[in-house]
Amino acid sequence: MIKPSVSLSLFDAPPGAPILFSNNIAVNIPLIAGLGYQGVDLFVQDPDAEVSQEALKLLNEYDLGVGAVMPAALAGEGLFLADRNPEIRREVIRRLDGIIRYAAEAGGMVSLGLVRGNNVPGETVQETLNRFSDTIEKILPVSESCGVPLMVEPINRYEINTLNSSIESCDYIQESGLPLYLMLDTFHMNIEDVSIHESFRYCRDYLRHVHFLDSNRLAPGMGHLDMESIMQTLWEIDYRGFLCLEALPKPDAAACARRGAEFFQAAGLIKRKKI
Numbered sequence: 001m002i003k004p005s006v007s008l009s010l011f012d013a014p015p016g017a018p019i020l021f022s023n024n025i026a027v028n029i030p031l032i033a034g035l036g037y038q039g040v041d042l043f044v045q046d047p048d049a050e051v052s053q054e055a056l057k058l059l060n061e062y063d064l065g066v067g068a069v070m071p072a073a074l075a076g077e078g079l080f081l082a083d084r085n086p087e088i089r090r091e092v093i094r095r096l097d098g099i100i101r102y103a104a105e106a107g108g109m110v111s112l113g114l115v116r117g118n119n120v121p122g123e124t125v126q127e128t129l130n131r132f133s134d135t136i137e138k139i140l141p142v143s144e145s146c147g148v149p150l151m152v153e154p155i156n157r158y159e160i161n162t163l164n165s166s167i168e169s170c171d172y173i174q175e176s177g178l179p180l181y182l183m184l185d186t187f188h189m190n191i192e193d194v195s196i197h198e199s200f201r202y203c204r205d206y207l208r209h210v211h212f213l214d215s216n217r218l219a220p221g222m223g224h225l226d227m228e229s230i231m232q233t234l235w236e237i238d239y240r241g242f243l244c245l246e247a248l249p250k251p252d253a254a255a256c257a258r259r260g261a262e263f264f265q266a267a268g269l270i271k272r273k274k275i
């Protein structure tokens, strides 16, 4: 079953972030459900904040699931899994512990994107990835005991310099031997991958989540990718999971979410209703 969802943050989203709905959950959660979406990706800063518990209650009330819990805010605070400074690595492990426990309550998975950190001058990419793997080994006891899958999200070269393409990320997971999965984002795939279709086929056994955006990080149909044919490939590989509109709120959040809902209606993923 493929389910459409949108991105929602529990704090004021930084300008330029691909967060469709920002804060104001009492208004946004009913709106998201009203458009026919079936879930959200949750950008969380502090899992212990009151808003984090309120969000779970409201999501439950409106029958919305959680795909990925996104710890991108940690990266915004300078906390990275592959950081050379052991103090920073200890702090990111501590903060991720809370986020993983929250994801377990939400029934979601945790994405490791910008939070993995950059390769810095003076060492090889492999050395950076080895440190990333070492830190992951330290968070696995909690993610495994909570039953929360950890997913690597390949991200384009303009945002990070490790694990940019889908295929190199899939190879990294296989070579590391770590129990990690993949979430693929068509916006990044369009920049880094030779073929979005071939990447989905190559990664199918590891694929747990999809960020489903057009070329300009807006709803399908608002850019120049052939999103219908990408959808077709996802059916072909028997993908079952969320297609999350992790979009920019342009021209505004509701308008972009409505364009996405129209696409998902046409694809038969949202039941016909007036949107």
Ligand code: LER
Pocket (backbone or CB within 6 Å): 017, 018, 072, 113, 114, 153, 155, 159, 185, 211, 246
């Ligand atoms: C997060 O899902 C993402 O796609 C990154 O580009 C973070 O901004």
Ligand code: MN
Pocket (backbone or CB within 6 Å): 153, 185, 211, 246
């Ligand atoms: Mn993404």
